[in-house]
Amino acid sequence: MTKSILFSLTLVFITIACFAQDYYGNNRKQWLQKAEQYKPKLIITEKKPLKVVDIVPDTQSFQKYKAVDVSPIDSLYSMPFRLKKEITIDFGEHLTGYFSFSVRSTGLAADGPLRFKLTFGEVPSEVAVSFDSYKEGLSRAWLQDEVVSVMYVPQTVTLPRRLAFRYIKIELLGSSPYYDFNIHDMKCMAQTSAKNIPEELPQAVDPMIRKIDRVGLNTLKECMQTVYEDGPKRDQRLWIGDLYLEALGNNYSYKQYDLTKRCLYLLAGLSDLNGYLLATVIENPVPRAQDKQFLYEYALLYNVTLKDYLEATGDMETVKDLWPVAKKQLDIVRTNVKANGLMDFEKVKKDWWVFFDWKEDLYKEVPLQGVSIFALKESYKLAQLLGKEKEVADLPALTNKMIKAARKNLYNRKTGLFVGTGDKQISYASQIWMILSGVTSKAEGKKALSALTTTQDVCYPGTPYMYHYYIQSLIDCGMNLEAKEALVNYWGGMIAKGADTFWEAYDPTNDFISPYDFYPINSYCHAWSCTPVYFIRKYPEIFQK
Amino acid sequence: MTKSILFSLTLVFITIACFAQDYYGNNRKQWLQKAEQYKPKLIITEKKPLKVVDIVPDTQSFQKYKAVDVSPIDSLYSMPFRLKKEITIDFGEHLTGYFSFSVRSTGLAADGPLRFKLTFGEVPSEVAVSFDSYKEGLSRAWLQDEVVSVMYVPQTVTLPRRLAFRYIKIELLGSSPYYDFNIHDMKCMAQTSAKNIPEELPQAVDPMIRKIDRVGLNTLKECMQTVYEDGPKRDQRLWIGDLYLEALGNNYSYKQYDLTKRCLYLLAGLSDLNGYLLATVIENPVPRAQDKQFLYEYALLYNVTLKDYLEATGDMETVKDLWPVAKKQLDIVRTNVKANGLMDFEKVKKDWWVFFDWKEDLYKEVPLQGVSIFALKESYKLAQLLGKEKEVADLPALTNKMIKAARKNLYNRKTGLFVGTGDKQISYASQIWMILSGVTSKAEGKKALSALTTTQDVCYPGTPYMYHYYIQSLIDCGMNLEAKEALVNYWGGMIAKGADTFWEAYDPTNDFISPYDFYPINSYCHAWSCTPVYFIRKYPEIFQK
Structure with a gap:
């Protein structure tokens, strides 16, 4: 990059900073400096x-x-x-x-x-x-x-x-x-940048679980560069959704918490002037966020990642430093929830990219409600850990109201399945997010998940990203055997098909699935598919027996 | 290039040097050092x-x-x-x-x-x-x-x-x-590497001549790199035939004699173990000759280039240093001339590439005789300049014998044209080389060249390389007007077609001519077409009037 371009970029930045109000003010500069400070050395x-x-x-x-x-x-x-x-x-x-x-x-x-x-x-x-x-x-x-x-x-x-x-x-x-x-x-x-050696699984563990763990570790290692990349082939950059799952994996394997810290600071430093997080950051030639890339649930999952980071490290200093960012993201829910406690799906869709999965036909009203509740709950836990619950004192009531609204408007008691108000599609995503958000009881969750397997025309997961949440929801409902079976079938299925690293998109019934209508451009080493590492090591009683 | 490869190449060289006899012995190393010493700085x-x-x-x-x-x-x-x-x-x-x-x-x-x-x-x-x-x-x-x-x-x-x-x-x-x-x-x-500014032609000179001169200078400048390249697009390397003509052009324009000296040393240093010159040298990653590339008349033209260099510079030291090389090349003629004074065309063709022009149908028996005589004469002049004529005392008699043989066997007195013993093709190349070698008188030469223009089925030149010799032969016969007209028509023809630099191959009647059956791979800035620079400046009375 030429000096003149760098100079121009700097000028643009200064100009913006002078004429527009910057929500985080001087914090931003310090956050970016810290991101730089924790940039790992590549091995x-x-x-x-x-x-x-x-x-x-x-x-x-x-x-x-x-x-x-x-x-x-x-x-x-x-x-x-x-x-x-x-x-x-x-x-x-x-x-x-x-x-x-x-x-x-x-x-x-x-x-x-x-x-x-x-x-x-x-x-x-x-x-x-x-x-x-x-x-x-x-x-x-x-x-x-x-x-x-x-x-x-x-x-x-x-x-x-x-x-x-x-x-x-x-x-x-x-x-x-x-x-x-x-x-x-x-x-x-x-x-x-993965330099630590994760602990070996005991020799007695099922060989397929050991294989899945090994491939998961490789996947994560390959994506650990100077940020958690989504995929080293493509897009070679940090996305909050991938960060969330990579950090989960890292917490149970490489334990290189500085990389998580760097990514959290980088995203904070490059959030938009209103304080909302952009979903993705590009490192080269100078770190910057992708303009206009506001992804609803990714912004909220930042808070969850921050909470997980605190639990894994006890690093109060960093998390207090970044708490204003987490607090601000809560406004995304507050400003988009209707009086009746349901998220305003149509409004959110206008302002945000609502993702959840690479699955074109997925109807996202229910998952939106679920992830919002999930994020509010996790954020409140974060506030509690920091002793800052007074700063978000509205959350418990808001959360309860949203749960009630979900149960009232989205739950079909007869089938035991959650469906939207605007579309009656039955999807894995809907059930999963109602479970993860605690809208259901364990028993209700189990019923919903079980019903999925015997219901026609279900919209099933398109990626290991969604599948991660599926496994977690099975575990949350106490369906341990099913969780292990699903993990072995899905990730083990990729291994049976020759995977050295886990893939961005995987459908056991269709090898040619591609979010981009061209399977060779898929990423075949994709961060968000590394989470067997997390499951296997977090829940040894389920996966290592 | 890795060090190990360089080391291997050195080993190969040492091995050859140990087990095969090297005609030039220790001179070779010193010649290559001098070539390196005179490598020009690029501007x-x-x-x-x-x-x-x-x-x-x-x-x-x-x-x-x-x-x-x-x-x-x-x-x-x-x-x-x-x-x-x-x-x-x-x-x-x-x-x-x-x-x-x-x-x-x-x-x-x-x-x-x-x-x-x-x-x-x-x-x-x-x-x-x-x-x-x-x-x-x-x-x-x-x-x-x-x-x-x-x-x-x-x-x-x-x-x-x-x-x-x-x-x-x-x-x-x-x-x-x-x-x-x-x-x-x-x-x-x-x-x-062209750093000098050639003298301007007087303003009064014909604008087309001035244009041709300018494009010729550009062509030469672009080919002057760390050697005289044949073409900066392709082959990007030193060929003796191109060197000969570039050095002629340089002697009358940039006058950067060190570049000529470097090339002469490089070729000498990389000649084959028997002492014969290879036609072309590749500079990168380490200078070496192209194996097996023995080109008959190019080896002999080295001697002519050396003589021209001496005349232009008076640098006796260099030329004496390289005299053994010139002397050895004469054996190429001596060992291939028949008892009757004619070159053994069939034998030469077996051992050497006989080039003369990119013209597939050209019959080369007569030009072979001509260029051999020309080289012997020029080499003898070189010996005289060095005071070494005793070392090549056989040359005058051999030259005379070969001239007589040519006149007896190759000249058709009726038509005034030279044709071969094995093929009666009438070509520009045959007449040209009989003139340049002094086989003809001026009047005979004029008659032959004139006859070409009125004879059917003549094999005409295919490249500016052959055309250079044509212009020289016109001048040698005193056909000054025709020389100027031919130069203006041929090189001016390229300018009329948009040439910024002169081309490797040019046929006024066929824009798509290519020695490689694919005109986009032709070199459109080719050293051997720069010689208008030489003609215009050496013969101002012809070209600047």
Whole structure:
């Protein structure tokens, strides 16, 4: 970045600060300084590819492709490549970092440049299918194919882009007929800020649970960079929803609380001038929030994350410092709840992105009510821990009123299921959020969750993000066996399909599900799917027996 | 390049040196050191694009495309680019160097990466036609299209590849729908080792001659890098044939004799173990000759270049140092001449690449005889200048014998034209080399050259390289008017078609001529076409009147 741009950005910021009122005033600067102060050092590890593979069509495999071993990697290093033209290599694990390779002539002087296309895949299909058909919803530049000109040989080439991958397809697009060459010394300088070694699960634990835990730890580790990223391939940045679940996982594994602290400060420092949190922060080249990205429940989940952080660390100083932010987010509920205690769904939808899940047909009125109650309750607990309950003295009454409203307006006593006032869709999300918010009793929750499995046309979860809340709701209702079974079936299902890290989107019945209508752009190492780590370690009596 | 590769190369070299006899022994090391010592410093100049252009189809224009002005460059810098998607810019002149550009958001935080394709063209057609159809003869990687991922915004991107271009087409291949951006601050850090300012031609000189001279100087300047390159786009390296003509041009313009000296030393230092010169040298990552690239007349033209260098500089020390190389090259003629004084064309063809021109159908027996005699004569002159004629005492008799053999076997007295013994093709090349070698009298030469213009099925020159020798032969025969007319028609013809620098291949009747069956891979700034600079300035009485 040029100095002039930095200077312009600074000017814009100063201008805004001068003419608009900034809710947090001088706190903001100090919060950003603290975020910088707690920025973790990355651990760099040199990783080498293990073998040459073929990615072959296979109807039985995930997304209809599988990797088949061809030969050890050394076979490539001595192979004249000019007529070979294409090869795929396998690092044997998911990596996030900088890839480099070397080229050398097999004998004759290299008289002309080489041109390669390198395609990086977290899963086999990514290096097999064409990216050409992607109609941009997200930037096509997230897809990890790079074209490289190597203007002289021998040379070592390091791609300037940080990549997330296990497989690399190397295609030769240009070469001189006057010499042949080897590709050799391929490596990835892999990076993560996860430096602690999580405690091992006891040997006696079910092997599948151990596998799920291992893949969950890998997922979290790969997403732990200088922030908790949502995914190291895409979007490579901090989202509050991912932060919430990553911090949960971290609390029970790596226990690197400074990273959570950094993220909490970063989000606070980059909140909008009215004091509301933006859902996502981009770190490079200078940290800033994504404008206009107000995501309703993510702003509220910040408070829950802060409370969890306090419980895990006892760091009163930080949490008191950030308490004004949590307190302000409560206004999101206060200003959007109707007199009858129901959230004003139509109004919220106008001002906020209401997410909950990548599930286009999900009707979100009930989850909105649920997450709002959940956030108020957790925020009140936070206030109590800080001795600040007087500052939010309206919360208990407000919470009760909203619970009553939910029970009165959203609960079908006959079916035992919660449905909206505007749409009678029966969804997992609705039941889950009514349970997590304590609108239901344990028994009612159990009934609702059980009913889901025998009801037709249910809207089921589309992502591990929603599935996390499903597992939690099962546990909250005392459905421990079902919780374990669901966790093993869902996350174990990804492992059975070859996952090295857990995915952004997973539907056991559809390998090609994609929030972006193009499954190769999905993130296959996605933070919000790491939470088996949390469940397995928080509830050993359920998952380790 | 890694140290281990450098070490391996050194080992190979030492091994060869230990087990094979090296004709030049210890001289080689010292020659390479001197080549390094005279490596010129590059002059770097920041250049900015002038305007936005459209490259539009136009049947009247060179290669059926022309650049049409659209707007000043500033209009681009303030233009939101996301929906614009494609633009072409014009630097207004041919440049060789490193291109960079910056991107910045138009306002909203940039939340995703950008992907661009940048295509660099020396001529308009290069940025208009697709490169996909190129069937590799040379490396496709020479074609100057680069795909660039810009992982965060704002950012300044510098392409790692040195490029040669006037036009750049920028295509947006990927962007996020959540922000727009500007491209701005485009520049090229242009480089050349030409630092001297050649003398201006008098104002009274014919404007077309002045234009040709200016474009010739630009061509030479762009090719003057750390060696005399053949072309800064392709092959970016030193060939003896190009060196010969560039040094001629340099002697009458930039007068940077150290560059000639460096190239002479480099070629000597990298000659093969038997003492024969290889035709071409690649500088990076470590200087080395292209193996097996023995080009008959290029090896001999080294001697002529050395003689010209001595005449231009009086640098006896260098030329005496390199005299063993020139002396050894004479064996190429001695070992390939038959008892009757004719070159053994069939034998030479087996061991050497006989080039003369990019002209597939050219029959090369007569030019081979001619260039051999020419080289012997020039080498003898060199020996005389050094006082070494006793070391090559056989040359005068050998030369005479070969001239007589040519007149006896290759001359058709009736037509006044030279033709081969194996093929009766009438070519410019045959007449030209018989004249340059002094096989003909002036009158005979004039008759031959004149006859060419009225004879059917003549093989005419395919490149400015051959055309250089044509102009010289016209001058040598006293056909001054014809020389001027030919120079103006041929090189002026390129200017009329829009040339900023002179081209590798030019046929006034065919814009699509290509030695590689794909005209976009032609070099459009090619050293061997710079020699109008030499003619105009060496022969002011012909060209400046």
